[in-house]
Amino acid sequence: MSMDSLIIVENLYRYYGELCAVHDLCFEVRRGEVVGFLGPNGAGKSTTMRIIGGNLAPSGGRVLINGIDILDQPMAAKAELGFLPETPPLYRDLTVDEYLAYCARINRIAAGQRRAAINLAKERCGLTAVGRRLIANLSKGYQQRVGIAQAIIHSPSVVLLDEPTVGLDPIQIREIRSLIREVANEHSVVLSTHILPEVQSVCDRVQIINRGRLVLNESIEQMREKLQATTLLVALRSPPPVSELESIDGVVSVEPVDDGRLRIGYEVGNDPADAIVEQAVANGWGLHELTPERMTLEQVFVEITTGDLHGHGESEGEAA
Amino acid sequence: MIFTIAGRELRSLFLSPQAWSILAVVQLILAYMFLVQIDLFMQLQPRLPTLPGAPGITEIVAVPLLGNAAMILLLIVPLITMRLISDERRNQTLTLLFAAPISMTSIVVGKFVGVMIFLLIMLLMILMMPLALLLGGSLDLGVLAAAVLGLFLLLASFAAVGLFMSSLTAQPTVAAVSTFGVLLLLWILDWAGNSTEGDGGQGGDVLGYLSILRHYEALLKGVFNSADVIYYLLFITVFLVLSIRRLDAERTQY
Numbered sequence: 001m002s003m004d005s006l007i008i009v010e011n012l013y014r015y016y017g018e019l020c021a022v023h024d025l026c027f028e029v030r031r032g033e034v035v036g037f038l039g040p041n042g043a044g045k046s047t048t049m050r051i052i053g054g055n056l057a058p059s060g061g062r063v064l065i066n067g068i069d070i071l072d073q074p075m076a077a078k079a080e081l082g083f084l085p086e087t088p089p090l091y092r093d094l095t096v097d098e099y100l101a102y103c104a105r106i107n108r109i110a111a112g113q114r115r116a117a118i119n120l121a122k123e124r125c126g127l128t129a130v131g132r133r134l135i136a137n138l139s140k141g142y143q144q145r146v147g148i149a150q151a152i153i154h155s156p157s158v159v160l161l162d163e164p165t166v167g168l169d170p171i172q173i174r175e176i177r178s179l180i181r182e183v184a185n186e187h188s189v190v191l192s193t194h195i196l197p198e199v200q201s202v203c204d205r206v207q208i209i210n211r212g213r214l215v216l217n218e219s220i221e222q223m224r225e226k227l228q229a230t231t232l233l234v235a236l237r238s239p240p241p242v243s244e245l246e247s248i249d250g251v252v253s254v255e256p257v258d259d260g261r262l263r264i265g266y267e268v269g270n271d272p273a274d275a276i277v278e279q280a281v282a283n284g285w286g287l288h289e290l291t292p293e294r295m296t297l298e299q300v301f302v303e304i305t306t307g308d309l310h311g312h313g314e315s316e317g318e319a320a
Numbered sequence: 321m322i323f324t325i326a327g328r329e330l331r332s333l334f335l336s337p338q339a340w341s342i343l344a345v346v347q348l349i350l351a352y353m354f355l356v357q358i359d360l361f362m363q364l365q366p367r368l369p370t371l372p373g374a375p376g377i378t379e380i381v382a383v384p385l386l387g388n389a390a391m392i393l394l395l396i397v398p399l400i401t402m403r404l405i406s407d408e409r410r411n412q413t414l415t416l417l418f419a420a421p422i423s424m425t426s427i428v429v430g431k432f433v434g435v436m437i438f439l440l441i442m443l444l445m446i447l448m449m450p451l452a453l454l455l456g457g458s459l460d461l462g463v464l465a466a467a468v469l470g471l472f473l474l475l476a477s478f479a480a481v482g483l484f485m486s487s488l489t490a491q492p493t494v495a496a497v498s499t500f501g502v503l504l505l506l507w508i509l510d511w512a513g514n515s516t517e518g519d520g521g522q523g524g525d526v527l528g529y530l531s532i533l534r535h536y537e538a539l540l541k542g543v544f545n546s547a548d549v550i551y552y553l554l555f556i557t558v559f560l561v562l563s564i565r566r567l568d569a570e571r572t573q574y
Contacts (some may be wrong), residue, residue, distance in 0.1 A: 050415075052468075053415070053418075053419050054418060054419055054571075055415050055418045055419060055571065056571055057571040057572040073425065074421075074423075075421045075422075076421070078419060078420060078421040079421040081419060082419075083415065083419035085419075086411065086416045089330075089411075089412055089413040089414070089415045089416035090409070090413065091411075091413060093332055093335045094331075094335075102324070102328055103420075105321075105324045105325060105417070106321070106325070106416070106417065106420040106421075106422055107420050107421065108321075130430040150416070158550065190420070247443055
C-alpha cells in the first residue's frame with residue numbers, strides 16, 4: 001500500500017436484497033493516474049462509483065479517499081472528492097454561474113476564492129460563454145460539461161466520472177478527453193465508460209468488472225502487449241495449397257476467411273510476414289494484401305466478460 | 321452551510337410562479353375573511369360598551385383571522401413542502417448534496433429553514449392586516465403576540481411533517497397528499513377527546529392532548545403556556561430527526 005494511493009478500495013461488497021451487485025472488489029488508484037472502469041450493463045460499475053462517491057453505503061469492506069475512510073469521516077473524505085454521477089445533478093432552474101456558485105459553497109470553498117474557482121472551472125470546461133444561461137436551456141453536451149465543472153470546482157484529489165462523454169459530439173468528446181488528461185495531472189481520475197476507444201486514448205490503467213467482480217486490472221502497456229497481433233490477413237490472387245503455406249516457418253494455422261482471404265496464425269515472436277512475401281514473389285501467388293490483425297480492446301472485453309464464466313466458478317470455490 | 325441550502329430552497333420557490341401564486345391566493349382569501357370580521361365588529365360595536373368584560377377588536381377581528389389562517393395553511397403548506405426532497409430525488413440532484421462535504425443534518429435543517437423563511441414572509445403579510453387596525457384603534461398586543469407565536473409554531477410543525485413526508489417518496493403529489501392526511505388527522509384527533517368527555521375516558525384525553533389544534537387554541541386565546549410551546553418544539557424535532565434518519569437510510573437500503 002503505497003503512500004500515494006488516493007483511492008484504496010478493500011474487499012468491497014454491496015447487496016441489493018438478495019442480489020450481490022459488487023463482490024469482493026479490491027483496487028487502488030495512484031496519484032495522477034486515470035483508471036478506466038469497464039463493464040457490461042449491470043456489472044456493478046455505477047454501484048461502485050456511487051459507493052466511492054459516498055452516495056451509497058457498502059454492505060462490507062471499506063473505501064479510503066486520500067487515506068481517509070469515507071464511512072468514518074465522511075466530511076473529510078468527501079472534501080477530497082468530486083463526483084459526476086450518470087445523470088448530472090443539475091438544477092435546471094438556475095443559470096450556470098448560479099449553479100457553480102452554489103456548488104462552490106456546498107463544497108466549502110472559502111468566500112474569497114469562490115470567484116476564482118468558478119472561473120477556472122468554467123474555463124477548463126469551456127463554459128465561459130454560457131455562464132448566464134439557464135441550465136435547462138443548454139444542450140446535452142453543455143449540461144454534461146456543467147456536470148464535470150461541478151465535479152472539479154473544489155480541486156478534489158479524486159475525480160469520479162460516471163460515463164462523462166455520453167451525449168457529446170465528437171469534437172466535444174475530444175475536448176473532454178483532453179480535459180480529463182489535464183485534470184489527471186494533479187488528481188486521480190476514475191472513469192467509468194462503455195466506450196472502449198476512450199479507455200485506450202485516456203486511461204493509464206484498465207479495470208474490467210463483470211457481475212460485481214474485478215476480472216481484469218492491468219496497465220494500458222500490459223494491455224497493449226496483450227493486444228499484439230498473432231494473426232495476419234493475407235489476400236492472394238492465385239493461392240497455393242494450404243499445406244504449402246503451413247510449411248512456412250512460424251505459421252501454426254491457416255484458415256480461409258469468407259471473402260477469399262486467408263487468416264494466418266503464427267507463434268508469438270516469430271512473425272512469418274517476410275517469409276510469406278518472399279515466397280509469394282518467388283512463386284507468383286499474386287500477393288495484394290497483407291495486414292497484421294490487431295486484437296482490439298473490444299475483443300478482449302468481450303472475451304473476458306463472456307468467456308470468463310469458467311474462471312468465475314474457480315474464484316467462487318476459493319471464497320467458499 | 322445550513323443557510324446556503326436554505327437560500328437555494330427559497331430561491332427555487334421564488335423562481336417558479338408557485339411561491340407568488342400561493343402568497344397571492346392566501347392573502348386574497350384572508351383579506352376577504354378579515355373584511356367580514358371587520359364588518360361584524362362594526363355591527364357589534366354600538367352594543368359592546370354596555371357589556372361587562374366585552375371582547376375587543378383583537379378578539380373579534382385578529383384572533384379569528386389567525387384561526388382561519390391556520391385552517392387555510394393546513395391546505396397550503398403541504399403544497400409548499402412537497403417538493404423539498406422528493407423533487408431532488410426525482411431529478412437525481414440529491415447525489416450532489418450527498419457527494420459534498422455536508423452532513424445529513426445540515427441538509428434537512430437547511431431545507432426546513434428555507435421553508436420557514438418563506439412561511440415567515442407569509443406570516444408577516446397576514447399580520448399586516450390586524451396591525452393595520454392600529455391606525456384607527458388599539459389592539460391587545462399581548463394576545464396578538466401569543467396568537468402569532470402559536471401560528472408560527474403551528475406552521476413550523478406543518479413544515480416538519482411535510483419535510484418528512486417529502487423525504488419518503490420521489491413523487492411530490494404523494495408527499496403532498498400524505499402530509500395533508502397526517503396533518504388533518506392530527507388536527508381532528510381531539511374530536512375523539514370531545515366525544516368521550518362525558519365518560520371522562522382516559523384514551524380520549526390522551527388523543528385530545530396529542531391534537532395539534534388544542535395547543536394552538538390555548539395560544540390563540542392569549543394563554544401562553546410553556547407546555548404548549550414545548551409540545552410544538554418536540555413535534556418539530558421528532559419529524560426533523562425522522563427526516564435525517566430517512567436520508568441516512570437511503571444510502572444503506574435504496
